[in-house]
Amino acid sequence: MKNRPIASLSLDLDNEWSYLKVHGEPSWKSFPSYLDVVVPRVLEFMKDRSLELTFFIVGQDAAFERNHSALASISAAGHEIGNHSFSHEPWLHLYRDEEIENELSRTEELLLEVTGRKPIGFRGPGFSVSEAVLRILKKRGYLYDASTFPTFLGPLARAYYFMTARLTEEEKKERKLLFGAFSEGFRPLKPYLWNLQAEELLEIPVTTMPFLKIPVHASYLLYLACYSEALARLYWKTVLKLCRLSGAGLSLLLHPLDFLGADDTESLSFFPAMQASSSVKLRRMDFILSEMMTHFEVVPMKHHAQWLLEQKGLKKVDPIFRIHRSD
Numbered sequence: 001m002k003n004r005p006i007a008s009l010s011l012d013l014d015n016e017w018s019y020l021k022v023h024g025e026p027s028w029k030s031f032p033s034y035l036d037v038v039v040p041r042v043l044e045f046m047k048d049r050s051l052e053l054t055f056f057i058v059g060q061d062a063a064f065e066r067n068h069s070a071l072a073s074i075s076a077a078g079h080e081i082g083n084h085s086f087s088h089e090p091w092l093h094l095y096r097d098e099e100i101e102n103e104l105s106r107t108e109e110l111l112l113e114v115t116g117r118k119p120i121g122f123r124g125p126g127f128s129v130s131e132a133v134l135r136i137l138k139k140r141g142y143l144y145d146a147s148t149f150p151t152f153l154g155p156l157a158r159a160y161y162f163m164t165a166r167l168t169e170e171e172k173k174e175r176k177l178l179f180g181a182f183s184e185g186f187r188p189l190k191p192y193l194w195n196l197q198a199e200e201l202l203e204i205p206v207t208t209m210p211f212l213k214i215p216v217h218a219s220y221l222l223y224l225a226c227y228s229e230a231l232a233r234l235y236w237k238t239v240l241k242l243c244r245l246s247g248a249g250l251s252l253l254l255h256p257l258d259f260l261g262a263d264d265t266e267s268l269s270f271f272p273a274m275q276a277s278s279s280v281k282l283r284r285m286d287f288i289l290s291e292m293m294t295h296f297e298v299v300p301m302k303h304h305a306q307w308l309l310e311q312k313g314l315k316k317v318d319p320i321f322r323i324h325r326s327d
Contacts, residue, residue, distance in 0.1 A: 007243075007250035007296035008204065008304035009053040009289075010082070010146065011042065012123060014256060015061050018088040019268055022126070024168075027267070034265055035061065038256045039070040043077050045259065045282065049289060052079055053254075054301040056123045056146075059086030059107030062114045075115040080300040082146075083107050083119040090126025092133065093321065100136050108140070121301050123147050127206065131319040134194050134201055144202040144305040145194070146251065151208045151215055152185030185213050189248040191308050192315040200316065202305055206253045209239050210246040217253035218288055223272040225284050236288060240295045250296055251304065258285055 015035060020028035046053060055074050061067045075081055085092060086103045095103070104122070112118045120143040124133065129147035137145055189210060193200040209216050216239045225232035243250045257271055261278030268274050273281070292298055299307075308314065 004295065004297045005244065005249065006304055006307050007252065007292065007298050008301040009051065009252050009254070009292075009298050010056060010123070010301050011053060011254040011256070012056045012084055013039075013058065013061070014084075014088065014125075015058060016265065016267065018058060018060075018125075019257075019271065021088065022090060023270065025267075031060075031064065032267065033061070033064075033067060034256065034260065035067050035070040037264060038259055039073060041259050041278075041282075042256070043073060043079075045285070046079070047077065049293070051289065051293075051298055052300050053298075054080040054082050054121060056082040056084035056121075057107075057111060057115075058084045058088045058125075059103070059110050060088065062107070062110035068114050071111075071114050072116075075117045080121070080302050081111055081115045081117040081119050082121040082123060082301065083111065083142075084123055085125050086110075088125045090124075090128045092124050092126075092128040093130040095132075097132050097136065100133055101140075104136060104140055120144070121146060121305065130321050131196075134319055135196055138196055138199050138201045142201065143302065143309075144204055146204045146206065146301060148184070148187050148203055148205045149208070149215075150184055150187040150189055150205050151213045152182055153213075153215065188315060188317065189213070189246075190315070191249065191251075192317050195316045195318050202309060202314075203317070204251050204301060204305060204308070207239075207243065207248070207251050210242040210248045217255075218258045218285065219255050219273065221288055222258060222276070222281055222284055226273055226276060229284070232284070233287060236291060240291060244295060250292070251301070252288075252292060 015033050017028045017031045057071060062071055083104060086106045108118055122137055122142055122145050124147035127147050127149040134145060189205060191204045194203055207216060208214060221232050221236055224235060257274060258281060261276050261281050262274060263277050
């Protein structure tokens, strides 16, 4: 297809321990890891399709020497390295400025040491972001943020999460804005510039379905495919068509569990679509990315960001958030 629009592809490299931590499972404190399995699998999958993408990496994983080989192989294969915070706590929006600075700087130092790349893009864990985070990202020289998730379904996802997770009342309080408020659905789908007084920072939202703003990242498609593969394929084709027709663009989010199945790990069986085998999920992922490549030129987020900043007329948006910090 000629004149394909630009679309970006990213993967939040959440590790086994970070999923368990968010779910309230005490076993996270031993920091179990599946990086030695999932990273080679993803790299091979992308190499076979000549795709480069952005890996948003958690600093805590880069602090463990046992993960260094897997993480270094990502940058060696030509993929972009992004910052996904150090502690992977989805209540980052509640942090004080000095805590945010520490989360970013520790991760930057470790990623530079382990991968040879200093990140220029950031995604908050659980789509957690605040004006303070944006200001500090700009101060530290970041090119873009990718933390907003414009959907009205955040409260519904949070309610389901609270029903299935093992959380104390204090933990529920920390997570009270996990996945965002209903008002997140009013945020723009198209990339825009945060208006940070005298400065600006590019925002590339995680794409949701134009008009309806229903989540569309790969994990949702794989979950839907567990009930009806035909419906999941139709849903994805509809999303791609609407993204092109509306001019909203596309930035697709992947997760490690999109490439792992029930045959790889038992401890994460509580996550949607984890009952499927890895071979089934890889086949479905092949369809998702093949269709995307048919309609879009797929690039890492830094290339998408650079292309966007060369365009004229990006909307400017004031950073308004529902933040309840103790200070």
